[in-house]
Amino acid sequence: MKVVYNWLKDFVDVTASPDELASRLALSGTNIGGVENGPHGAVIEAEVSSNRPDCLSHYGIAREVGAIYKLPLKHVSPKPAESTAKASDAVKVEIQSPDLCGRFTARVIRGVKIQPSPKWLKDKLEASGVASISNVVDVSNYVMLELGHPLHTYDYDNVRDHKIVVRRAKQNEKIRTLDGIERQVDSNICMITDGDGSSAVGIGGIMGGAETEISFSTKNVLIECAWFEPVAVRRAARFLKLHTEASTRFGRGADPEMAELASHRAAELILQLAGGELLSGVVDVYPGKRGPKKIRVTRAEILRVMGADVPDKEVEASLSALGFAPIRIDQNRGAEGSLLAAWECAQPSWRAEVEREIDLIEEIARIYGLDKFPPRLPAARQGAARLPHYEAETRLRDRLIGLGYREILTIPHVAEDRDALFRPEGVAPARLSNPLSEEANVLRSNGLVTMAAALEWNLNHGQRNARLFEIGRHYHLKGNTSVETRVLTIGTTGEAREKGLYDAAREFSFADLKGDLDSIGALAGALEWRDGGPDWLHATKRGQVLLGPNAIGAAGQLARRVADKFKFRQDVFLAELELDPLCSAIRIVKDARHYEPLPRFPAVERDFSLLLADGTHFSGVTKIVRALGIAEITSIEATDFFRGKNVPAGKYSLLVRITFQSREATLTDAQISDYSGKIIAALERNLGAQLRAQ
Amino acid sequence: MYLATMPNVENPTEKSLAALAINDPPAIEELFANEKARFDKQLAAKNPDEVNFNLMKNAWLGRKAGVLTLITENWLKPAPPSLKPAVGQSLNQLKRHIEESLEAFRVAAEKASQEGATSRDRVDLSLPGVLRPVGSHHLIRQVFQEIEDIFFSIGFSVVEGPEIETPYYNFEALNIPEFHPVRDDMDTFYIDLPKGASTPLLLRTHTSPMQIRTMEKQKPPVRVIVPGKVYRRDNPDATHSFAFHQIEGLAVDTDITFCDFTGTIEYFVKQFFGPSVKTRFRPSYFPFTEPSVEFDVSCPFCGGTGSSNGATCSKCKGAAWIELFGAGMVDPAVYGFVNYDARKVSGFAFGIGIDRLAMLKYGIDDIQVFFQNDVRFLRQFP
Numbered sequence A: 001m002k003v004v005y006n007w008l009k010d011f012v013d014v015t016a017s018p019d020e021l022a023s024r025l026a027l028s029g030t031n032i033g034g035v036e037n038g039p040h041g042a043v044i045e046a047e048v049s050s051n052r053p054d055c056l057s058h059y060g061i062a063r064e065v066g067a068i069y070k071l072p073l074k075h076v077s078p079k080p081a082e083s084t085a086k087a088s089d090a091v092k093v094e095i096q097s098p099d100l101c102g103r104f105t106a107r108v109i110r111g112v113k114i115q116p117s118p119k120w121l122k123d124k125l126e127a128s129g130v131a132s133i134s135n136v137v138d139v140s141n142y143v144m145l146e147l148g149h150p151l152h153t154y155d156y157d158n159v160r161d162h163k164i165v166v167r168r169a170k171q172n173e174k175i176r177t178l179d180g181i182e183r184q185v186d187s188n189i190c191m192i193t194d195g196d197g198s199s200a201v202g203i204g205g206i207m208g209g210a211e212t213e214i215s216f217s218t219k220n221v222l223i224e225c226a227w228f229e230p231v232a233v234r235r236a237a238r239f240l241k242l243h244t245e246a247s248t249r250f251g252r253g254a255d256p257e258m259a260e261l262a263s264h265r266a267a268e269l270i271l272q273l274a275g276g277e278l279l280s281g282v283v284d285v286y287p288g289k290r291g292p293k294k295i296r297v298t299r300a301e302i303l304r305v306m307g308a309d310v311p312d313k314e315v316e317a318s319l320s321a322l323g324f325a326p327i328r329i330d331q332n333r334g335a336e337g338s339l340l341a342a343w344e345c346a347q348p349s350w351r352a353e354v355e356r357e358i359d360l361i362e363e364i365a366r367i368y369g370l371d372k373f374p375p376r377l378p379a380a381r382q383g384a385a386r387l388p389h390y391e392a393e394t395r396l397r398d399r400l401i402g403l404g405y406r407e408i409l410t411i412p413h414v415a416e417d418r419d420a421l422f423r424p425e426g427v428a429p430a431r432l433s434n435p436l437s438e439e440a441n442v443l444r445s446n447g448l449v450t451m452a453a454a455l456e457w458n459l460n461h462g463q464r465n466a467r468l469f470e471i472g473r474h475y476h477l478k479g480n481t482s483v484e485t486r487v488l489t490i491g492t493t494g495e496a497r498e499k500g501l502y503d504a505a506r507e508f509s510f511a512d513l514k515g516d517l518d519s520i521g522a523l524a525g526a527l528e529w530r531d532g533g534p535d536w537l538h539a540t541k542r543g544q545v546l547l548g549p550n551a552i553g554a555a556g557q558l559a560r561r562v563a564d565k566f567k568f569r570q571d572v573f574l575a576e577l578e579l580d581p582l583c584s585a586i587r588i589v590k591d592a593r594h595y596e597p598l599p600r601f602p603a604v605e606r607d608f609s610l611l612l613a614d615g616t617h618f619s620g621v622t623k624i625v626r627a628l629g630i631a632e633i634t635s636i637e638a639t640d641f642f643r644g645k646n647v648p649a650g651k652y653s654l655l656v657r658i659t660f661q662s663r664e665a666t667l668t669d670a671q672i673s674d675y676s677g678k679i680i681a682a683l684e685r686n687l688g689a690q691l692r693a694q
Numbered sequence B: 001m002y003l004a005t006m007p008n009v010e011n012p013t014e015k016s017l018a019a020l021a022i023n024d025p026p027a028i029e030e031l032f033a034n035e036k037a038r039f040d041k042q043l044a045a046k047n048p049d050e051v052n053f054n055l056m057k058n059a060w061l062g063r064k065a066g067v068l069t070l071i072t073e074n075w076l077k078p079a080p081p082s083l084k085p086a087v088g089q090s091l092n093q094l095k096r097h098i099e100e101s102l103e104a105f106r107v108a109a110e111k112a113s114q115e116g117a118t119s120r121d122r123v124d125l126s127l128p129g130v131l132r133p134v135g136s137h138h139l140i141r142q143v144f145q146e147i148e149d150i151f152f153s154i155g156f157s158v159v160e161g162p163e164i165e166t167p168y169y170n171f172e173a174l175n176i177p178e179f180h181p182v183r184d185d186m187d188t189f190y191i192d193l194p195k196g197a198s199t200p201l202l203l204r205t206h207t208s209p210m211q212i213r214t215m216e217k218q219k220p221p222v223r224v225i226v227p228g229k230v231y232r233r234d235n236p237d238a239t240h241s242f243a244f245h246q247i248e249g250l251a252v253d254t255d256i257t258f259c260d261f262t263g264t265i266e267y268f269v270k271q272f273f274g275p276s277v278k279t280r281f282r283p284s285y286f287p288f289t290e291p292s293v294e295f296d297v298s299c300p301f302c303g304g305t306g307s308s309n310g311a312t313c314s315k316c317k318g319a320a321w322i323e324l325f326g327a328g329m330v331d332p333a334v335y336g337f338v339n340y341d342a343r344k345v346s347g348f349a350f351g352i353g354i355d356r357l358a359m360l361k362y363g364i365d366d367i368q369v370f371f372q373n374d375v376r377f378l379r380q381f382p
């Protein structure tokens, strides 16, 4: 709403400069977009919040100014000269849908001369950003900007039978509105019709029809000044995608009492600018007249909500200026500052949203000044708690960062076809019914869709080395409900070690990914790995990740088929793990930690160079060795691995280092030889392993 | 001098005192003085370096054939009892002198060796060391953490909630009925549900639904903050993203007032931006708070003057104030949805936009960089 500074002076003798006024308005609840000095003086851009339709007018803003500066508001009292002929003989009004239209006033002016508006009117409209059309149309806009009440003027002679019927729209009813567009309405919309009510001349509270529009040949004018039900108007405007100055005001709640005054004012101005004869009286159908509404406000409640007092005279001054007419009603009426003080207020017709004590307290506080309530920090009553997995997640995050991973955050909206690449079979994705684009029409059902996109972004921007992780959610539907699962995703590409001054480069490999995951897994006890995994991973470089007996995710190299969709020309490694089980395990493992006394006797290492058949896994070796139950074995490690020279086809060589240590004594050569013999025998027997010369 | 001037004279330390015909203390003193002079002369003639140090140390202090060993063996041990004390004392003095001189020589040698080292041996400090890869937290996460820590320190617990919500929690229970004008400002994504689904699902447009979910579960006192992602159906540009981050705050108790509310917010802002920022509360409107406010801080970049270095401040556009977020006292209507007695409890709520705060604090002019995850961006905030 553009507030023309000089226009305000019609209603309040403000002396503050426009800038000063703007900042005071801002601090009392009228948001200010800026102040501009134009050819017609200063214009303040007021961003009026949706609960204050009364401020969508100069009169309403002037009321605020009066309250702020304690200046009296000059009332509007138009006195148009009326002829003896009665309006009620010239026009009939019938409201068939009082739930949509609470009041309809009609006036008639005969013999007007439609012509361009005078300069003063054009200037005011121009300053307000409204185009001048003709004197009569301009008057309706002017009155709306002045008093906040939208009006509509009809060419009286085109209103059939000079009768207005306000009714609910019929199914599939159509109307051509003022802007020349034919619109289809629905049955919740209020229509202004004429004659027998069969054809529409306007959409109530939103826009008039083209048929009865004022033209330069119009002689007689019908002035509509009505009141339409706000929710119905908002609904209609949204349905029609037609938001007008009128729909904004009626949609937020216009003042039904203002309808008559605004009509008077419009008649006065039309007579002044277009001449003619105003028929006497108003045809006023007012089924929605509201009874008076009393609201009480007490000092006790002001103190309870605001935490500091407001003096009696400030309470009374602010409420009076805003039209609430406060009256002290408590027993201690004479005593200023009484803790028992209570005021009874009347709800003004322009403030329908003020219904409760808290609403009045807000009015008092904003006019008194929010800065007058001294800030203080309240004492905490109880200990604060972090998120349940905060500590575990922090440990996880720190470990990942220590391993060189950078955290990313992604938007879960992805393209359906991309999501499908990673989506587990049988999972119903959470599709959006109103996506912004096809590129973002479904919420990711796997965290790696957006991880792959982040790697894609980096590769496309010349960053070929990236090691990323994200802690986020993936989504799917289960019937009619949604499921959100917290996941850790990991994505890497490029070099595990960049070429530097001292080292050669080395590309990231599956072993790097597995090592990093095992590092994380160590926080949770240990991860188990099992063959297999989703088919978006490379068939020979992937694994399922388990925590105890439960699979919590998968890791591996992105399958070529999927990598091609992203146009990846280098290997990409991905992992997704469910976060909650991981964090639970981290917490349990952390709580279970205890001290192991350091061994007092030396450890002995023995290397076993084994020749194994392809397909025999290291885990098979450890299983066999462990099964021997030699308590002195403290670790079994694979320390070298090769195929080729001196290794027969179908076999591979694995160097296994076993460490022995006793808590009771230094182990003897004889003991070690005994253990070694048992180990070799067991491996030969169970795995067909051969011991190579060492 | 002794050896130099008398090259043919044999080394006196190889002989006994008797053989040298020394039989009174003054003669002993002279004998030792000669040895001291010989040592000093030798040491002075040598460049201080490690080789010479070892040479001298061996020659004079060597256990098998060092000069002092010889003196001990040849002079002290066979000396008659009348001369022994004098020999012993002089020997000790000589020993101390030699040790001290050699220590000084070694320090000089080390210094010379460092100074004299060739540039080939010296490390080039301008070359990088071996850099192991390090990771980093996302900037948004860092800001979340900072804000969580501040509120945690004044008794706010942290809770999280679903991103896919029902209209009830996202709107209705927050006093935003259908067709409320505020819904027009919160363009909402809806989930496509199977035909016949009774409750629509949407992506939460703010973290406020957790106000309701928290109060449903818990009786006052309540003090929580809710970090999380929120979604609005806005076309993306430099200042809009259809996903962004918020922290909701809620405090409800039997005695929370507007003063407690402004005090809490002020505490947060001074912790976050520094103690010198000023705060301002402007009346505003939200359906779920009353009184509602917009909260401004004096621009921390120009010190609240509106200009820096003579030009209009680019951060606050000359306004001297920056609008941070909306907040207010919880509207009593909201308590009706969670079975709290609005006559007995009161409280406040706020919703902080994290992305905007981070952009402001770090001078980021495009919100999209948060979600592109370019490693060159990620590296800037280690």
Ligand SMILES: [Zn+2]
Pocket (backbone or CB within 6 Å): B299, B300, B301, B302, B303, B304, B305, B306, B307, B313, B314, B315, B316, B317, B318, B319, B320
């Ligand atoms: Zn500034």
